[in-house]
Amino acid sequence: MTAVLEARDLNKSFGAVTAAAQINVQIEQDSVVGLIGSNGAGKTTFINLVTGYLTPTSGRVLYLGREITGLNPRRITQLGICRSFQIPQLFNSLSVSENLAVGVGIAARSTRRDASDGGQPAQVEQLIERFNLRGYAGQLAGQLPEGVRKLLDIAMAVAGRPKVLLLDEPTSGVSAEEKFRLMDMVMGALTAEGVTVLFVEHDMEIVGRYTHRVLAFYEGRIIADGDPATVLNDGEVRRYVIGMQNQHKEAAGAAH
Amino acid sequence: MKRDRTLLVLISALVVLLAIGPILPQWAVSFVSVVLYLGIVVLGMALLMRTGLVSFGQGLYYCLGAYAAGATPELIELVDGFARGLSQPHWAPVRLVLNAFTGALKLVQTPFGPSDLLTMVMAGALLAVVVAAVLGLLLARYRGIFFAMLSLAFSMILYGLLVRTSELGSTDGFGLSVKSFAGIALSTHWARDAIYAFSAVTAFACAIALHRYLNSYRGRLASAIRDNELRVEYMGASVRSLIHLNYVISAALAGIGGALMAATIGHVDPETTANWTTSGDFVFITILSGTGNVAAPFLGAGIFEAVRTFALEYVPNTWQMTLGITMLLVIMFLPDGLWSMFVRRRRSA
Numbered sequence: 001m002t003a004v005l006e007a008r009d010l011n012k013s014f015g016a017v018t019a020a021a022q023i024n025v026q027i028e029q030d031s032v033v034g035l036i037g038s039n040g041a042g043k044t045t046f047i048n049l050v051t052g053y054l055t056p057t058s059g060r061v062l063y064l065g066r067e068i069t070g071l072n073p074r075r076i077t078q079l080g081i082c083r084s085f086q087i088p089q090l091f092n093s094l095s096v097s098e099n100l101a102v103g104v105g106i107a108a109r110s111t112r113r114d115a116s117d118g119g120q121p122a123q124v125e126q127l128i129e130r131f132n133l134r135g136y137a138g139q140l141a142g143q144l145p146e147g148v149r150k151l152l153d154i155a156m157a158v159a160g161r162p163k164v165l166l167l168d169e170p171t172s173g174v175s176a177e178e179k180f181r182l183m184d185m186v187m188g189a190l191t192a193e194g195v196t197v198l199f200v201e202h203d204m205e206i207v208g209r210y211t212h213r214v215l216a217f218y219e220g221r222i223i224a225d226g227d228p229a230t231v232l233n234d235g236e237v238r239r240y241v242i243g244m245q246n247q248h249k250e251a252a253g254a255a256h
Numbered sequence: 257m258k259r260d261r262t263l264l265v266l267i268s269a270l271v272v273l274l275a276i277g278p279i280l281p282q283w284a285v286s287f288v289s290v291v292l293y294l295g296i297v298v299l300g301m302a303l304l305m306r307t308g309l310v311s312f313g314q315g316l317y318y319c320l321g322a323y324a325a326g327a328t329p330e331l332i333e334l335v336d337g338f339a340r341g342l343s344q345p346h347w348a349p350v351r352l353v354l355n356a357f358t359g360a361l362k363l364v365q366t367p368f369g370p371s372d373l374l375t376m377v378m379a380g381a382l383l384a385v386v387v388a389a390v391l392g393l394l395l396a397r398y399r400g401i402f403f404a405m406l407s408l409a410f411s412m413i414l415y416g417l418l419v420r421t422s423e424l425g426s427t428d429g430f431g432l433s434v435k436s437f438a439g440i441a442l443s444t445h446w447a448r449d450a451i452y453a454f455s456a457v458t459a460f461a462c463a464i465a466l467h468r469y470l471n472s473y474r475g476r477l478a479s480a481i482r483d484n485e486l487r488v489e490y491m492g493a494s495v496r497s498l499i500h501l502n503y504v505i506s507a508a509l510a511g512i513g514g515a516l517m518a519a520t521i522g523h524v525d526p527e528t529t530a531n532w533t534t535s536g537d538f539v540f541i542t543i544l545s546g547t548g549n550v551a552a553p554f555l556g557a558g559i560f561e562a563v564r565t566f567a568l569e570y571v572p573n574t575w576q577m578t579l580g581i582t583m584l585l586v587i588m589f590l591p592d593g594l595w596s597m598f599v600r601r602r603r604s605a
Contacts, residue, residue, distance in 0.1 A: 051490070077492035089490070091483035102480045103491050105473045110492040160491055 003062075004029045004196050005050065005081075005164055012045055013222075019045040020056070021220040027164070028198060032187070034207040034228065035200045036241055037217030043200045044086070046217070047166045051083050052076040063164070078110040082162035086169040086191065088153035090144030096133055096152055099141050100124045100193075103159030114255070130189040130246035131155040147174045154186055158193060165190065167199035171206060183210055203243060204232060204250065216241050261468055265551055270460040271284050277452055284453050287565070289302055291557045292455040294541060297460050297513035298553035300506030301542040303466060307502045308482030310405040313411030314538045317507040319529035320387055320414070321514025324361075326432035328379045329425055330369045332358045334423065349554060357386055371435035373447075373454055377515045382510025388504045396500040401433030408532055415530035429525025451519050454484070456514065459539045462509055463550040469505070478502060510538075540579070544586055546593015 003026035010023040012164045020042050035043045048054040052073045053181055053250050060069045068076055104123045128137050129152050136144060141152060150173060157165055170186060185202055187210055190197055201207050207214060207228060214231040216224040218240045226233045231237055273288065280288070288575060297318055304311055339354040364378045391410055398406055419427050434447045442450050469475045477498055480488050485495045491550060518524045537560070547558025563582050567575035590596050 060517050072489075074489050074492055083490060085487075089487040091480045091487065093483050094479060098476070099367075102476060103474070106491040106493040107487075109473065120440070156491065156522055186555055 002128060004064060005198075006062040006065075007050070008060045009048075010046075010049060011057045012049055012054060018220045020049060021129065022170065023059070023214060023220075023222055024224060025225065026132065027198065030194065030196055031212045032196075032210060033198045034211035034214045035198060036204070036207055036214060036231075036237075037216065038048050038241055041217035042220040043217050044168060045220070047083060047168055047198075047200065050076075050165060051081060068123055080161070080163035081166070082157040082160040082164075083166040084154045084157040084168060084170065085173055088149040090141040090145075090149060090152060090156070093140065094145070095140055097124055097128060097137045099152060099156060100127050100159050103156045107160045120190055127155050127159055129194065130185075131158075131170070132185055147178050150174055150183070150202070152251050155189075158189065158195070161193075162195055164198070166198045167197065169200050171201065171203060179206060181210075208232060262551065263464070264465055266460055266467075269551070269554075270456055271483070273456040274453060276450065277456075280412045287561060288518075289452055289455050289516075290561050291554060292459040293513045293516040293520060294538075295513075295554035296417065296459050298540055298541045298545060298557055299462055299466050299550060300509030300513075302545065302547040302550075302553055303470070303478065303502050303509075304506045305542055305547050306482065307478040307499060309399065309499070309503075310539060310542075311405050311407040311506070311535070312532065312539060313407030313409070314506070314510050315509035315530050315532065315535035316407070316411035316414050317384040317388060317526075318514035318517070318534065318538075319411070319418070319526065320383045321511030322518040322524040323418070323424065323514075323527050324379040324383040324511070325376035325431060325518040328361055328365050328375065330423055331383070332361050332365075334421075335361075339509070343550065355533060360386075360398050368436060368439045371433065372436045372439065373437045373450060373519055376434070376519055377454075377458065377512055380511040380515025380518075382511075384507040384514070385504055388507030389500075392500040392503045392507075408535065411530050411535055412532060415526050415532075418526040418530060422553060425525065427526060429523060429527075431523045433522055434519050445519035449584035451516070455516050455520065456557050458512060460555065462512065463554070466505075466509075467550040468516065473474065474498060481595045540583060544583065544594060546590070546595040548592065548599055549593040552593060552595035561590045 005027040007023045007025045010020050011018070012020040023042075035046065037043050049056050052071050052075065055070050060067060061077055062068065063076075063079060063081060064174065066079075067219070068081075070077065071079075091102060092103070101120065101124050104120045104127070108120055128134055131154070133148070133152065133155065136152075137149055140227075141149065144152065150170065150188075154167060154170060157167070171182060174182055183231065199211075211228050213226065214224070214228045215222050215230055216234070216237045218236070223236045223240065224234045226234075230241070276286070297314060300313055300317075301311065301472035335354055335358050339351045339358070342351050342354075360382060361379060364382055365375050366376050395403060395406055418424060424430065433444075434442065434451060436442055437447075437450045437454065450528060470478070477488065477493060479493055488495050488498075514529060517529075539559045541553065541556045544560060545552040559582070560579075563579055565577060571578060586594065592599075
């Protein structure tokens with residue numbers, strides 16, 4: 001079976017800084033993949049390379065076996081790779097349902113799937129239901145609490161009917177109590193849509209609970225790739241990625 | 257289905273304008289005509305503003321519309337002459353485009369002849385659309401102050417060109433008169449009424465068309481682009497082509513407005529059309545009106561014309577100050593324009 005998404009020898013450098021180095025990875029259909037790494041490790045660069053925001057210095061990106069290297073974000077989105085943003089990118093002067101209607105409308109236009117999928121208003125309603133946004137539907141996006149903005153941002157990415165969804169830190173800016181509720185909701189909605197998901201995350205509990213596979217980034221390279229239990233316990237990953245957290249735990253353990 | 261109140265308001269306005277036309281005194285007919293053609297131009301400005309853009313050079317298309325209305329035969333001759341000058345083979349594509357353009361102008365002018373009101377408005381719209389389609393390729397890449405200044409620059413280039421073109425009357429411009437409507441010959445008296453009625457119908461048609469456009473898929477994307485271009489691209493739509501389209505639509509409206517102005521006033525010159533003060537007036541009226549509804553530009557144009565007329569009448573030396581104070585009051589108390597007075601608790605959910 002061909003991978004839904006594949007990176008071959010992907011490199012990206014900004015002057016002397018290497019943001020991606022020799023990235024080789026294949027993502028299987030319907031998998032949920034966590035991207036971890038400290039700040040500046042190359043996670044977001046990887047997302048930007050895949051979605052066409054950045055053009056790789058060398059290497060290729062393949063989507064369903066088709067070369068998409070160098071295409072612009074619009075074209076890549078039309079092919080079925082959508083993303084959400086670390087800082088929600090919304091239409092602040094429009095209401096929640098208008099935001100979703102724009103997303104659904106664009107997707108219907110660019111993929112011409114409209115006729116077979118029922119009406120666009122029905123799809124907006126479905127998204128509002130799935131992401132539990134009912135109470136906010138008429139409110140302006142600019143006036144929403146941060147957690148809800150995050151949800152709407154993800155819901156808008158899903159409105160594009162993606163086959164692959166890249167979430168950039170879906171739980172950043174969301175309070176600790178709300179994180180799991182949010183992820184349950186998001187993952188529930190995405191499983192229902194049959195979407196392959198890659199997400200960047202700093203909270204290892206979230207990574208451990210929701211992913212099938214973890215890619216650990218360090219200085220632009222992937223230093224570990226495998227199931228969550230293996231990767232999260234890998235020596236290098238603990239040193240370079242989780243680092244401080246574990247030292248705290250060990251220190252706390254030693255004190256007892 | 258929810259009844260469309262905008263549609264009802266516009267239809268009633270049209271019916272009233274047409275019904276009272278014959279009994280209005282001359283000054284009122286002139287006043288309404290001015291409001292109508294200014295309003296049509298401002299419709300386009302409002303569309304741009306919804307997309308997040310302010311053009312300080314809409315006078316460009318207003319001027320092109322006016323000149324096309326008054327000088328289609330001269331214009332065809334000028335462009336044809338220019339195209340003939342490009343005789344070298346590598347200019348062939350440009351010549352082809354220019355020939356296609358003059359061909360279209362000739363086609364527009366064929367059925368009713370150059371002094372026909374219908375020809376004038378169609379030629380005005382056509383010229384504006386063609387120029388906007390070309391300039392839009394460049395302008396759609398710019399935003400904010402750069403878009404505003406670049407559009408201003410283009411309008412001033414046209415101003416400079418016209419001032420130096422003696423075939424088109426240079427700084428004096430030229431006079432014109434409407435001799436027929438759709439082939440029906442009109443006496444001087446009837447021409448005035450025909451222009452008034454046709455202005456009302458055209459304004460109505462433009463407002464309805466824009467209203468429908470704003471409620472369409474592309475129309476709704478305008479606000480989305482103003483809010484967040486990055487997201488629009490990442491949803492799979494092209495920001496640049498949409499801005500280009502809206503720019504062309506706004507130019508078409510300005511061209512139609514300019515042509516109606518030329519027909520109404522009977523005279524065109526560079527100073528009152530392409531000069532930046534005219535473009536400034538359009539920005540002024542747009543801010544005065546607000547972008548909330550397609551009826552707003554006509555309301556704004558009405559207030560603008562009324563203030564200007566009365567100020568000129570009663571305080572002739574300080575009429576600009578009166579306009580300035582009006583603007584100040586609107587910005588302070590109605591930042592979303594006059595139309596916000598009619599919007600009550602919208603989006604209070």
